[in-house]
Amino acid sequence: MVENCIAPCCTDCESAWENFNNLTEDELRYVCENRSQAMFRPGEIIFKQGSPISSAVFLINGMGKLYIEGYDNKKMMIGIAKQKRLIAGPGTYVDSRHHYTLSALTDVNACFIKMDVLKELVLKNSKFAEGFLIDISKKSLNTFYRFLSHSQKKMHGRMAETLLYLANHIHESDIFDLLLSRQELGELSGMAKESVVRILKDFSEDHIIEDKCPHIKILDKEKLQLISNMG
Amino acid sequence: MVENCIAPCCTDCESAWENFNNLTEDELRYVCENRSQAMFRPGEIIFKQGSPISSAVFLINGMGKLYIEGYDNKKMMIGIAKQKRLIAGPGTYVDSRHHYTLSALTDVNACFIKMDVLKELVLKNSKFAEGFLIDISKKSLNTFYRFLSHSQKKMHGRMAETLLYLANHIHESDIFDLLLSRQELGELSGMAKESVVRILKDFSEDHIIEDKCPHIKILDKEKLQLISNMG
DNA sequence: AATGTCTATTGATATATATCAATACAAGAA
DNA sequence: TTCTTGTATTGATATATATCAATAGACATT
Secondary structure, eight states, X not given: OOGGGOOOOGGGOTTOOGGGGGSOHHHHHHHHHTEEEEEEOTTOEEEOXXXXXXXXXXXXXXXXXXXXXXXXXXXXXXXXXXXXXXBOOTTTTXXXXXXXXXXXXXXXXXXXXXXXXXXXXXHHOHHHHHHHHHHHHHHHHHHHHHHHHHHHSOHHHHHHHHHHHIIIIIIOSSEEEOOSOHHHHHHHHTSOHHHHHHHHHHHHHTTSEEXXXXXXXXXXXXXXXXXXXXX | OOGGGOOOOGGGOTTOOGGGGGSOHHHHHXXXXXXXXXXXXXXXXXXXXXXXXXXXXXXXXXXXXXXXXXXXXXXXXXXXXXXXXXXXXXXXXTTSBOSSEEEEXXXXXXXXXXXXXXXXXXXXXXXXXXXXXXXHHHHHHHHHHHHHHHHHSOHHHXXXXXXXXXXXXXXXXXXXXXXXXXXXXXXXXXXXXHHXXXXXXXXXXXXXXXXXXXXXXXXXXXXXXXXXXXX
């Protein structure tokens, strides 16, 4: 159970962060020496909002959800975490605190790399630093547009957008099994769980999607895109 | 009119970005050689959403507003721009496009520094790169919390927060002259202009603020903070 | 099979907030 | 001064969306 989850050295890890390509062989080996792994079961918390950031996290396999615990016990889901993506959070270079929680949605094999090591490499290798900047910038831009859509789109538009996000970026297929409950789908798209149910029903009745509970099939992607672009 | 707006070299510019402290004298001189300046009148656009990012912008004096032009001609104001802050936007390292518009709220003296030069320095000087990372991270974190508050707070809470933002971060005083119309205040706090009027009236009647139209005086900051923390 | 515990679904209702419309006010232009 | 134009204010109304409450399924446990 334990031994078969040890990933090979970062050098040939298939789930590695793109930016590691900017490191020299020696530097990558250094990263490798400063990593550790752990397995998580669905529902388990990998890191918690407020706690100090000691390591960057990468999911070797499985998926997780990133969410902020806000006012009044309400959760706001930021997105789904999966392999190949740095999960460190904007606090890394600000206050070394996690500003959101990561919990496992499936069985997760997670790799932890000491943040000090990555920060050291940022100072040593400027291409790596640039890669870091690109990564943070992309995420920042995403947040922006999510913010915009939450502020200006109505519920149907947001739900369409969410479904497209899941299909295009997470499952990379128009047919997928939903990892999220209606409650969680609401936290991701910014609405009450009852509204999620009603809107998914609307979409089903209009033959835009087929929804056999955890099973989702996007039938009319153009229409979904149209609704997302301001429904 | 023209000559008196030429700022001294960045070396002793009072409005300079903090991160320029990480540059050597030579590097700073290099920055200085690649800058230009321009004056703007209230309402004029300094750079426009969608246009290519050729330069980073710094306001030597005056203030501007940053806003996204979203769906349905609705604007979403991101914040107020003022001196000492890098205004480059998250597109810098992604697609070299501006993702929001900057327009002048007052007379503005703006300094433009070629983005290529800054990017070159990021690669040359790792401390500078780190400073850049810190800057972007802070902004990203801000966006996050604004997003959270817009999603979860009610109008009174958001307006309280906005007033505290203006007092603490922009005007740095509890008494200030509002640069924004009710419409713009609505774009900043995410509500209709009529709602802005009604809430400011509520706050006035409760003696939390004094509002003699462009004049604002915060009378009860604790209460305002309380409302902001989930009113 | 019976029981308990979740989550999903549905309908009824409440509430926050936007929109619409009318008026008042302020600042410039003639 | 009067006129014009834009913003601010106020009240009435519409609408999106949340909340509440009840029921129905699904799945595990006994």
